[in-house]
Amino acid sequence: MPSTEGPSGPTGLARLGVSFIAALEAFFFWLGCFIGHHPFYVISSCLLIGALFSSGLHNFTQENRPEKLWIPSDSHFVRDSEWMRNNFPNNVRPQFAIFEAQENIMTSENLIQILDVIEEIKSIKADGTEWSNICLKIPVVTFGQGGGLRRRRAANESESEWDDIFGSDFDDAFEEDLFKKKDFGEPSFLKNFDPSVHFDRATYCSFLSGMQEACWLSSPLEIWNYEREKIGNLDLDEISTALNETDVSPVFGIPRDYLKMLGGVQMDQNGTVISAKTILVTWLVKSDPSKARGEITNDAGTGDSVAKNILNWEAEFVNILNKNRNGSITIYTFSGRSFGDVSGTAIKNDAKKLSIGFIIMFIYVQLMLGRFNLVEQRAVLSLIGIGSVGMGCVVAYGICSAFGIPYGPVHNILPFLMLGIGIDDMFVIAQCWATLGPEVSTLSLPEKMGHTLKHAGVSITITSLTDFTAFAIGATTVLPSLRSFCIYAAVGILATYVLQATFFTAWFSLDLRRMLDSRDGFLFCIKYKNYKPNNCSQKDLFKSAFEAILGSFLFKTPVKVIVLVCTATLLIFGSWGLSMLRQEFDPIWFLPQSTYLFKYFDKSKKFYPSDGEPGTIFLSNFNHYDHLNSIADMIDRLEEQKDIIKEVDAWYTPFQKYSNTHFNTSLPGEKLSEDRFHDILGRFLFSPTGSKYRMKFIFNGTPRCLLDAPPVKVKTGAKLHDQFL
Known part of the structure; x- marks a missing residue:
């Protein structure tokens, strides 16, 4: 070890270190004496200050959104996500269910079981809320077998009512064989037909x-219009034929690929699907926070503002799909509230484990601090020591919550971390008392406590500062969840350190007085006269075990060799494993594997693998009609990226075709005036081609079918489906 002394004595750094240690020892000696003289004052002060700091829990915030947990808060993704959430709030909450059969889901019996579940969900009444009240509704239009467009009539509507609007030959035109492309091909006069232009x-x-x-409600049962009798009479060939050949929904009249709703399919030599393991059913719930008024609550799973009645309906939805059934199918479900529910349940389960952990640690602390006799047992002191750790956690949570630091799923391990650190401090204080030399045996109890804390205080200060520094450095990370965890841990370490040095020490001094007074370790009112502990309780079993067994055994030469070989082997395998370390991230990893949500994602990944993640480009803060050429150029460049982009779904592409075909424009080369642009855009957004893009605009006003489009505030440029992201 290098010397700290120079030619004429200790160096300046060494003198500074000695002075610092001496100052700490002096402070803790004074603190120990003060606690020994005024234990109740210290205890009451700690309780009062702890209650004051814990009041910050009223601002406690739990964060479960992945982008808020694992992406740097200053990243453009978080910034854009916030902007998108503010400008394009998520008003649609999807609900999914995967129905899995042991063999083939494409049987009438299995389809009837799925129908039973669908009808049960339609009958949900949660706080008076039914499926028909909260579902996303879309216009119903039927397409003829050959592709003709026709409005679905209500049962009480007469033919003449629609003849008055469109003329008597409107429906007949769509029913003619001219629309059967496979027989006659598409008529030339209908090639560019668009009712938004060709009708008044x-x-x-x-x-x-x-x-x-x-x-x-999206499911293959649409093909049979959810008619129970019709579905029950189907055979395998009829089901297979319908699923393979139906490409238009009889319910909505829109194109539909029912084969994409099947998973684990098997095909014959002709490429026809003849069996499948699963069927995916989708419900879309519309949530409009602006109409929920005072009933808005924050969904912990999505971060969206959701009306309470919708959350309650989703709870019933999950309960129905997760209940035990006697049928031949298994159901895996996902709801809008699932992430919040599962994370909340995980926290409750962790709380149960925490209770078990505290019980185990209580037994361990009792064995280490106390002895097996009536007076020297320290069950109450052990509970108080562990309780002071819990108080430190509450204080840390209160301080961090007061400053708006969110609580994430990783934080659930903090109580266990604090428990280990706090118990270590307890043992140091108790051990310093036990090793006091004979020179202090004649001193009073407060002075003995001063000498105890003089040595223990320096030790726990150094270890606590080391732990605090480690987590403080960790708090500089750019990952929000890890930064928050490190801040909570750092504050918790300081709180636990202070409470162990004051609160626990005060109780420790009271417990010493009890023992000196020969009072029972649990029932303090009982005092024993001429008490003498039994000899067995005076033996330190742990010390004897380490000295007699482990100590003598470990120092034998063969054992040393085995230990060194095992250590080297672990180092080699650890290094090899480290060389194969990969950096990956999936929020699903944070879900307990026993939960219904994890099982749903597991089945979804297996039977419905994604070919990429969607991306969105937003265009704003400029006059779009002056930059249509630039927008078209951007879309062209995106579509050229075939190696990473599978599909580009942009509003401008169909708008350009719509405008050039029906309004004799020559986009993108032609520059449209502001009035001309809003006139064509207003028609386009209510046309069959452009209606799906209407919700992707933000206007200074409400778009109306009969009017030109209002001025555009924000416009989405394109939806990207990236194969790799």
Whole structure:
């Protein structure tokens, strides 16, 4: 060890270190004496200050959104996500269910079981909320077998009502064989047919306003219009034929690929699906926070503002799908509230484990601090020591919550971390008392406590500062969840350190007085006269075990060799494993594997693997009609990226075709005036081609079918489906 002394004595750094240690010892000696003289004052002060700091829990915030946990808060992704959430709030909450059969899901019996579940969900009444009240509704239009467009009539509507609007030959035109492309091909006069242009605008808008709407429920049972008798009479060939050949929904009248709703499919030599393991059913719930008024709550799983009645309906939805059934199918489900529910349940389960951990640690502390006799047992002191750790956790949570630091799923291990550090401090204090030399045996109890804390205080200070520094450095990370965890841990270490040095020490001094007074270790009111502990309780079993067994055994030469070989082997394998370390991230890893949500994602990944993640480009803060050429150029460049982009779904592409075909423009080369642009855009957004893009705009006003589009505030540029991200 290098010397700290120079030619004429200790160096300046060494003198500084000695002075610092001496100052710490003096302070802790004074603190120990003060606690020994005034234990109740110290205890009451700690309780009062702890209650004051814990008041910050009223601002306790739990964060479960992945982008808020694992992505740097100053990243453009978080910034853009916040902007998107503010400008394009998520008003649609999908609910999924995967129905899995042991063999083939494509049987009438299995389809009937799925129908039973769908009907049960439709009958949910949560706080008076039914499926029909909260579902996302879309206009119902039927397409003829050959692709013709026709409005679905209500049962009480007469033929003449629609003849008055469109003329008597409107429906007949769509029913003619001219629409059967496989027989006659598409008529040339219908090649560019668009009712939003070819019909009078007032007539077309009247037609739109009168269209029926249906709740968005996506499943292969649409093919048979959810008719129980029809589904029950199907055989395997009929089911297979319908699923393979139906490409238009009889319920909504929109194109539909029912084969994508099947998982684990088997095909014959002709490429026809003949069996499948699973069927995916999707419900879409519409949540409009602006209409929920005072009933808005924050969904811990999504971070979205959701009305309570919708969250309650989703709870019933999950309960129905997760209940035990006697059928031949297994159901795996995902709801909008699932992430919040599962994370909340995980915290409750962790709380149970924490209780078990505290019990185990209590037994261990009792064995280490106390002895097996009536007076020297320290069950109460052990509980108080562990309780002071819990108090330190509450204080840390209160301080961090007061400053708005969120609590994440990783934070659940903090009580266990604090427990280990706090118990270590307890043992140091107790051991310093036990090793006091004979020179202090004649001193008073407060002075003995001063000498105890003089040595123990320096030790726990150094270890606590080391732990605090480690977590303080960790708090500089850019990952929000890890930064928050390190801050909580650092504050918790300081709180535990202070409470062990004061609160626990005060109780320790009271416990010493009890023992000197020969009072029972649990029932303090009982005092024993001429008490003498039994000889067995005076033996230190742990010390004897380490000295007699482990100590003598470990120092034998063969054992030393075995230990060194095992250590070297572990080092080699550890280094080899480290060389194969990969950096990956999946929020699903944080879900307990026993939960229904984890099982759903496991089945979804197996039977419905994604070919990429969607991305969105937003365009704002400029006059779009002056930059249509730039928008078109951007889309062209995106579509050229075939290696990473599978599909580009941009509003401008169909808008350009719509404008050039029906309004004799020559986009993108032609520059449209502001009035001309809003006129065509207003028609386009209510046309069959452009209606799906209407919700992707933010206007300074409400778009109306009969009017030009209002000025655009924000416009989405494109939806990207990236194969690799």
